Amino acid sequence: MSKVRVSAFSISADGYGAGIEQSLEDPLGRRGEELHGWAFETQTFRTMFGQDGGSTGIDEGYAARSMAGLGAWIMGRNMFGPVRGPWPNHDWKGWWGPNPPYHVPVFVLTHHERPPLAMEGGTVFHFVTDGIESALDQARVAAGARDIRIGGGVETVRQYLAAQAIDELHIPVSPVLLGKGEALFAGLDLAALGYRVARQEAGENAVHLTIVRGD
Amino acid sequence: MSKVRVSAFSISADGYGAGIEQSLEDPLGRRGEELHGWAFETQTFRTMFGQDGGSTGIDEGYAARSMAGLGAWIMGRNMFGPVRGPWPNHDWKGWWGPNPPYHVPVFVLTHHERPPLAMEGGTVFHFVTDGIESALDQARVAAGARDIRIGGGVETVRQYLAAQAIDELHIPVSPVLLGKGEALFAGLDLAALGYRVARQEAGENAVHLTIVRGD
Numbered sequence: 001m002s003k004v005r006v007s008a009f010s011i012s013a014d015g016y017g018a019g020i021e022q023s024l025e026d027p028l029g030r031r032g033e034e035l036h037g038w039a040f041e042t043q044t045f046r047t048m049f050g051q052d053g054g055s056t057g058i059d060e061g062y063a064a065r066s067m068a069g070l071g072a073w074i075m076g077r078n079m080f081g082p083v084r085g086p087w088p089n090h091d092w093k094g095w096w097g098p099n100p101p102y103h104v105p106v107f108v109l110t111h112h113e114r115p116p117l118a119m120e121g122g123t124v125f126h127f128v129t130d131g132i133e134s135a136l137d138q139a140r141v142a143a144g145a146r147d148i149r150i151g152g153g154v155e156t157v158r159q160y161l162a163a164q165a166i167d168e169l170h171i172p173v174s175p176v177l178l179g180k181g182e183a184l185f186a187g188l189d190l191a192a193l194g195y196r197v198a199r200q201e202a203g204e205n206a207v208h209l210t211i212v213r214g215d
Numbered sequence: 216m217s218k219v220r221v222s223a224f225s226i227s228a229d230g231y232g233a234g235i236e237q238s239l240e241d242p243l244g245r246r247g248e249e250l251h252g253w254a255f256e257t258q259t260f261r262t263m264f265g266q267d268g269g270s271t272g273i274d275e276g277y278a279a280r281s282m283a284g285l286g287a288w289i290m291g292r293n294m295f296g297p298v299r300g301p302w303p304n305h306d307w308k309g310w311w312g313p314n315p316p317y318h319v320p321v322f323v324l325t326h327h328e329r330p331p332l333a334m335e336g337g338t339v340f341h342f343v344t345d346g347i348e349s350a351l352d353q354a355r356v357a358a359g360a361r362d363i364r365i366g367g368g369v370e371t372v373r374q375y376l377a378a379q380a381i382d383e384l385h386i387p388v389s390p391v392l393l394g395k396g397e398a399l400f401a402g403l404d405l406a407a408l409g410y411r412v413a414r415q416e417a418g419e420n421a422v423h424l425t426i427v428r429g430d
Contacts, residue, residue: 013412013426014230014405015400015401173422175412175414175424176411177405177412177426179404179406180404180406185230188394189394189395190229191246191392191393191394192394193394197228197391197392199390200228200388201417202415202416202417207415207417207422209228209390211228211392
């Protein structure tokens with residue numbers, strides 16, 4: 001059955017999912033890349049970025065599963081790009097070049113309308129201006145029996161958590177302290193929202209939390 | 216050399232070191248005991264509470280080290296007991312019965328004076344009314360070459376972290392979501408205070424973070 005899930009969404013040991021001062025040069029915020037050190041070592045992510053080799057252990061298992069069986073993505077506008085406010089033009093086509101690693105429909109949450117954008121390799125960006133529920137409805141139609149992945153960023157994941165719309169989260173905890181940034185869980189009562197830790201497993205370079213909703 | 220350290224100070228996967236609504240019946244707050252499930256399984260803690268058996272693996276290693284080589288403890292008044300405001304009398308002698316598990320001087324931070332309290336087994340509670348630095352100075356004299364342990368609770372640990380007075384923290388992360396309570400790291404910029412993760416190791420029932428100050 002189709003699940004709505006968050007996967008490979010890394011946080012620091014002190015709970016931040018992104019650093020401060022996100023920008024064109026620093027899409028994950030200051031020191032945000034350190035959160036993803038575990039992923040950069042894995043075969044799945046190295047292949048995605050056109051590199052050879054990579055690890056094949058526990059971290060790689062999570063990395064591979066994070067990309068498998070997906071029928072649609074949802075992401076916040078800041079994950080799509082650094083442009084804020086109305087689109088000045090349609091030149092910005094995402095961080096990922098002409099052939100993004102999604103290969104399925106991607107629903108981008110924004111307050112500003114823009115026509116769909118078809119990329120090489122099957123990725124089509126759809127810009128959704130009428131809210132997170134509408135994006136999820138559209139993603140369900142697109143995904144069919146496959147899973148829907150909430151890509152990020154922190155604020156988008158938090159909105160879907162608060163709406164109790166996420167079935168499962170895979171949260172790698174990296175052994176770094178950011179000190180400040182966007183906190184994933186702060187002020188969000190996950191227990192009251194029905195979530196629990198199903199598994200806590202150490203990989204080579206991160207500890208992988210699996211959080212699920214329900215018993 | 217003597218270290219100032221926090222040991223076996225458990226938090227939830229969402230970052231809480233104690234639950235809400237601490238009381239005589241619930242000294243760790245609601246669901247706070249779930250944070251310590253890993254400890255209750257270990258030989259060290261079972262022995263401390265007069266029980267047989269217990270685990271002897273990775274968790275036990277951390278439990279044993281948490282109690283070894285200590286020359287003094289510092290704790291907040293709420294860790295000493297549920298009494299708030301001026302002491303109505305001297306009847307409350309801690310949560311731990313006539314022979315507490317410390318066996319060294321324990322400096323209790325409080326705004327209300329009270330004479331020292333000698334217990335069986337070498338534990339002497341000293342009530343310190345002139346601040347965290349004074350308590351640390353007194354603990355250093357008492358501990359000599361042995362370590363000083365900041366016992367808790369959350370607010371006491373945060374005050375000593377903000378003062379950059381802690382050399383090392385062992386923080387077990389338990390696979391539970393509290394949803395609310397006292398957050399250990401929120402709003403405290405550990406990176407700017409000079410702290411980093413030295414180690415992240417999975418035990419049988421918790422993941423053990425070791426955080427140190429300095430390079």
